[in-house]
Amino acid sequence: GAVVSQHPSRVICKSGTSVKIECRSLDFQATTMFWYRQFPKQSLMLMATSNEGSKATYEQGVEKDKFLINHASLTLSTLTVTSAHPEDSSFYICSAWDYFTDTQYFGPGTRLTVL
Amino acid sequence: TQLLEQSPQFLSIQEGENLTVYCNSSSVFSSLQWYRQEPGEGPVLLVTVVTGGEVKKLKRLTFQFGDARKDSSLHITAAQPGDTGLYLCAGAQGTGKLIFGQGTTLQVKP
Numbered sequence: 001g002a003v004v005s006q007h008p009s010r011v012i013c014k015s016g017t018s019v020k021i022e023c024r025s026l027d028f029q030a031t032t033m034f035w036y037r038q039f040p041k042q043s044l045m046l047m048a049t050s051n052e053g054s055k056a057t058y059e060q061g062v063e064k065d066k067f068l069i070n071h072a073s074l075t076l077s078t079l080t081v082t083s084a085h086p087e088d089s090s091f092y093i094c095s096a097w098d099y100f101t102d103t104q105y106f107g108p109g110t111r112l113t114v115l
Numbered sequence: 116t117q118l119l120e121q122s123p124q125f126l127s128i129q130e131g132e133n134l135t136v137y138c139n140s141s142s143v144f145s146s147l148q149w150y151r152q153e154p155g156e157g158p159v160l161l162v163t164v165v166t167g168g169e170v171k172k173l174k175r176l177t178f179q180f181g182d183a184r185k186d187s188s189l190h191i192t193a194a195q196p197g198d199t200g201l202y203l204c205a206g207a208q209g210t211g212k213l214i215f216g217q218g219t220t221l222q223v224k225p
Binding site for chain 2 (some may be wrong): 043044049093096104105106111
């Protein structure tokens with residue numbers, strides 16, 4: 001299957017700081033990427049759809065000013081958690097959508113801990 | 116709101132037992148995907164089913180897509196401790212966006 005990478009895999013930051021997470025599609029060009037949040041032993045919760053060259057589409061209840069998404073190229077999307085607080089601590093996962101197979105390939109996830 | 120109901124959400128069985136996980140929806144999907152996720156890792160695609168009534172086998176795992184493309188099941192035969200993990204079903208509607216089920220946490224005890 002296609003490879004999607006995420007960086008960093010783990011990050012610990014102080015409350016009030018901003019953290020950027022990168023998601024790269026290594027095998028194919030992805031016009032659309034997705035960002036998810038996952039709580040322990042729960043399913044994935046879609047946060048936003050990242051479209052190359054245009055604004056991201058956020059799901060209801062997700063603060064767009066807090067979770068900034070940039071999809072500057074066909075292989076890279078970034079999620080910036082601004083002014084992070086302890087309640088933002090979570091496992092964040094991205095995926096890249098392969099249009100031709102209608103399949104999402106997931107990254108390995110980023111564990112964010114806000115102290 | 117489109118929903119994909121996945122059951123059971125938790126399953127703890129002994130090695131060698133069989134199990135079935137179900138995903139049901141009132142919506143029609145263009146395809147349905149099954150993923151397995153280990154703690155601290157991203158979901159890994161197991162299979163994609165596309166055609167109504169389709170059955171796919173992956174070693175001891177059997178996946179079925181309902182005739183109306185609204186439901187799916189995953190059957191594991193003779194479960195092993197290595198099958199332990201979170202199983203996720205997800206329905207696609209051709210837009211790239213996936214509708215996820217609640218997930219099934221499977222624990223197989225030796």
